[in-house]
Amino acid sequence: MPSTFRLLCNISIICCAVNTLQRAHSDLHCYYSKVNQQCHKDEKFVNADYCTENQERDSKYFEDMANNNGLNGLYRPRSALARALYEKQRNDRQLQEYDQNEWYRVDKSRLSPQLLQKFRQLDPDEDTKAFLSASIDKSTWVWTQVWYLLAKAVLRHFWSITDINGWLGRGSMFVLSEPQARMLLGTTAGALVDVGAGDGEVSRRFAHLYQRQYATEISASMRKTLSAKGFTMLDTEDWWREQKFECVSMLNLLDRCSRPKTMVLQARRALAPSGRLLLALVLPYKPYVEVTPDHKPEERLPISGATFEEQVQSFVEFMRDECGFELVTWSRVPYLCEGDFAQAYYWLDDSVFVFTPTAQATETL
Known part of the structure; x- marks a missing residue:
């Protein structure tokens, strides 16, 4: 009898958590989803102007996954738990069938000769596949996912999503593997600083290429995690004033901070003469600032264009003309995030650049 009672209690808790997931599906902050461009699930990046024919196809494909439109009517589970498990299995199966090489492709016919010359073709290497495999495994840990769900439902009233993820130790992300970073950066030596480092998992994969690793982060829980991983923490306001770095890393920070142009100019001041900005x-x-009341930045980057390639060109011109940076190499990659109770992993289309300061630019700080 006691074991039966515990089993019933466990089932009730799972059902309660799944119902919470379904009611709050539009609020749950999970950073990444293909083409719908969700930084959070309540902050969609849908913009028809940016959709190519292939993106529109992919958008419909993943909307069907999210909305369960693909059910053929032969099986419609009734309970919340059964529906959630069924939809997750279906979503994960479709993820397995997706061509991951699409994450890295660009339309070379839309690139200028200069951009084409400096483009580096990457692919889903072994480190990328290992991250995806670990994310798939972790998404099947039912009790862990239920705990994350219930904890976030409570803590989001008191903490930011970044603090919650840091405390829970979840939401790890992936941008570049060590071999990919080596290909883009070329030579590595000296000191690296990762600005807005989060939990450090993104830069950890290549930070050891530099003899000294520093980081900045506004989240208290994330700072503890970074210190435990061997990063020396710097002040978020004055990190760029005291010393020079051979590499300044700003990975997916500019669309999440309030003053992105200021951050780029600070990076230029902090770089050694031969240093490189990895961005x-x-x-x-589509900027979204977690810490401002209206979630809008004070400074907005002047990026224009209807396609991925056009926006890359616009951003590179901004970095050259207004910030004094010359492009060294660049590529297209997925910005991956481990999944949850609904899906094994999420991603956004990411552009990665390596810049060096131009000799002619003057300091504007």
């Missing part, structure tokens, strides 16, 4: 930016550009 990632989700495209299409």
